[in-house]
Amino acid sequence: MKPEDLPLLKSVSAPAAHPDGTRAVVSVIRPDFDADSYVGQLWTVPLDPEKLPRRLTRGFRDTAPAFSPDGLVLAFLRVTADGKPQLHVVEAAGGEPQVLTNARLGVSSFAWSPDSHSIVFGARTPDDGRYGTLDGVSAGAEEARLITDYKYRMNGVGYTADKPVQLYIVDVPELDEEPRVAPAGRALKARKAAQGALSKNGPEPDSAKNAEDAAADSLLPQARQLTFAATDHSGESFSTDGRFVYFVAALHEGSDHDLEAGIYRVSVSGGEPEAVKATNSGRQTVAAARQSRDGKWLFFLAQELGPSGQDFVARNTALYVMPADGGEAGILSDVETMDLAGGAGGLELRGPDSVLLLNNAQGTVELLEFGATGNHSLLVHGDRVVTGAASAGGGPVVVSFSDASTAGDVAALEDGQLRLLTDFSAELRLRAEIIEPRELTFNSADGYPVHGWLVLPPGKGPHPVLLNIHGGPFAQYTVALFDEAQVYAAAGYAVLMCNPRGSAGYGQAHGRAIKEKMGTVDMQDVLSFLDGALAKFQELDGGALGIMGGSYGGYLTAWTISQDHRFKAAIVERGFLDPVSFIGSSDIGWFFGGEYTGSTEEQMAAQSPMATVRSVRTPSLVIHSEEDLRCPVEQGQRYFTALKQQGVDAAFLVFPGENHELSRSGTPHHRKQRFEELLRWWARYLPTRANP
Known part of the structure; x- marks a missing residue:
């Protein structure tokens, strides 16, 4: 795969299953260089093997499909080339979509009512006088902001206190009425x-x-605002009887000093929200909640936060259930070994009292079903990453997934096996050579097993080696097609990726092993994985090594090159590089560093790349984005300057208009340019025949 092949990467949304069980609808999105944006439409995917998938809509970017419970209407979000996401509806059989909203900052999510007559949606709602609500007043001319809280910014969003996500309810018009x-x-x-x-x-x-x-x-139906507190309200869903809307928010006293979020509900006719509490729970942050179809239970996903309410490090997300009106909660999953998540639309129900969930598991993502009584079953596992699932009308479960050969496809689960329904990556495989990773496990210096993969380029070798380190740190490399590894391998580099201690998917103890000990066993693990691969594969050139990573991966790259000088060059991208300045500059700085490195000066210095930067001799390319609020650009600026001051060959690549997500969702032009600059840097220090 080459940088110019980015438009061939078609990502597939979680499926929306039609209530009659005959078909599903997904959104298929790809980068587009001409628009310098992401474009795509909705596709209908029949479950009948005799019928082919077809494009259903023709918008600029159509996403988040959801059928009404009666199956007559399909709702989705549409973005125009110069607009924000707005809620649209169209007859399920097809037709002209109708817009329902004109939210100034766009609609973020939505959910259907049980009677199919209304939709609850979330939208960032600006304070009067901000974000264009006053004609002629630009962003630079707005009133000053007086900030008194920790939580006032978010990467990719900017300021949050003056535009919280509020919930609204809107009636869906009869689609056969004459338009106004x-x-x-x-x-x-x-x-x-x-x-x-x-x-x-x-x-x-x-x-x-x-x-x-x-x-x-x-011309639009009038939406009624349901929530008004100056904080985000998310994860909205209707109660089974349609009388309430459940949501997740931090409405408790002292919410600015912890990471807690709870479950609330508000009447569809309005009024003050009420908390729905588990009487036996500790301090938690709830990620999603939804009432069972039979109305008896409330499922919710949550992480424990310890006595401080801030101890988020490597906390697996567990599934809980309690009576719908609150009460004693029971935990349904093994919190040590399972790390659960809902789909993009939250918790997906199946049957009267069960729910479908995704589980991070050793470089894969599985699909499981849990019942309210505690029974659960593993539906999909193996070398793939499930990204969403849906079931309706007694039909099979429909699954969206990615694996080593597809960026996204749809399958039906029948008799325990997946039957492929789409092939959206056919053009990618035809035009770009996709190399399947080799799964490997090597022991660390203390005997601990380290799991990962090698992507080996074509040819005999010996090949220069790039040691890649993922972000997080509580994240994982997976078996799914990874554009970065494919681009580097196509350029002649052997790519090594592993999940050292600190990563997700291998249990909480694995993840929490680096709490207040960053740069210890995690560095030991990635270097042991490198050494194991060099010893096993003659095709790898141990004298031509590079190291690279982003976010936490940028941290561990910078930390490693201050102590191990065998690498010919390094790339430090959007790194967590100075725990001291991170506290006041990052959107999560008020709690993140203290939980991972500890909060004393001695602890931070003992785990800080800035504290050891004078030991670095490795030529380093530092990459950052100007609008990165997670690892702010000052982290890269100061690290680059320190390298230059001591004579290390260094360069600083800065992307305007981008944030922490550049490599995953930045503009297509910048993503392509980033790849080109990365390859140019490696060509300088580790040239190959394909990248001279």
Whole structure:
């Protein structure tokens, strides 16, 4: 795979299963160089093997499909080339989509009511006077922000306190009704005159929108706001009887000083939200909650946070269940060995009292089903990464997944086996040579097993070796197709990737092994994995080594080259490089470093790449994004400057307009340029025939 092949990477959303069990709908999205954005549409995927998938919509970017419970309507989010995501509906059989919202900052998520007549949705809601709510007032001319809380920014979002996610409910119109039309000519003139008269006697309507905007909004069904607290409200879903909306938020006293989030519900007719509490739970952060179809139970995913309410390090997410109105909660999963997640739309129900869940498991992601009474079964496992699942109408479970040869596809689970329904990566395999990774395990210096993969380029070798280190640190490399490894291998490099202690997917003890001990056994593990591979494979050139990583991977790369000088060059990307300055500059700095490195000066210095930077001799490319709030650009600036001051060959690559997610969801042009600069750096120090 080459950098110019990025548009061939088609990602597939979690499926929406039609209630009659005959078909599913997914969103298929890909990078596009012409638009310098991500484009894609909804596809309908029949479960009948005689029928082929087909494109269902033709928007710029259509995502998050969801059928109404009665199966008559399909809702989804649509983004125009210059707009924000807005909620749309279309007849399930096809037709012209209708827009339901005009949220200034876009709709983030939504869920259907049980009677199929309304939808609850979340949208960032700006304070008056901010984010274009006052005509003629630009971002630079807005009022100053007085900040008193820790939680005021988020990577990829910016300031959050002045635009919290609020929940709204909107009625879905009859789709066969004659569409309304906007007033024009005399009618628009009359509307403007009426608005002018109103403005003389009181505040202008619609937060000072002009008449044309108000006229356009009048064509849409009116949404009612359900939540109003100055914090994010997420994970919305209706109660089984349709009377309440459940959601997750941090509405408790002292919420600025901990990571807790709880379950709440609000009446669809409005009013104050009420907490739905587990009487026997400790301090937790709830990730998702949903009532069972039979109405008896409330499933929820949560992480324990310890007595401080901040101890998030390597905490597996567990599944709990309690009575729908609150009460004693039971844990359904093994919190030590299972790390669970819902799909993109939250918890997916199956049957009257069971739920489908994803589980991070040793470089794979499995699909499991849990019942409210404690029974569970493993539905999909093996060398793949399940990304979503749905079941409806007694039909088979429909699964979206990726593996070594596909960036995303859809399959039906039948008799315990997956039957492939799509082949969205056919063009990728045809035009770009995809190399299947080899699974490996080597013992660390203390005998601990380290699991990972080798992607070996074509040819006899010996090949230069790139040791890749993932971010997180509580994350994992997986068996799924990884564009980075494929690009480097195509350029002639052998790519080594492993999941050292600190990673997810191998149990909490594995993940928590580096709490207040970063750069110890984790560095030992990645270097032992490298040494094991060099000893096993003659095709690897032990004299031509590079090391690279992003975020925590950038941290461990910078830490390693201060102590191990065998590498010809390094790439330190979006790194956590100075625990001291990170505290005040990162969106998570107020708690992250203290939990991982400890909070004393001595602890931070003992685990800080900036504290050991004067020992670095390895030529290093430092990469950062200007809008990165997770590992702010000052981390890279200071590290690069320190390298230069001591005469190390260094370069600093800075991307404007990008944040911490550049390598995964940055603009296609910048993602391609990033690959080109990476290969240019490796060509300088580790040239190959394919990358001279």
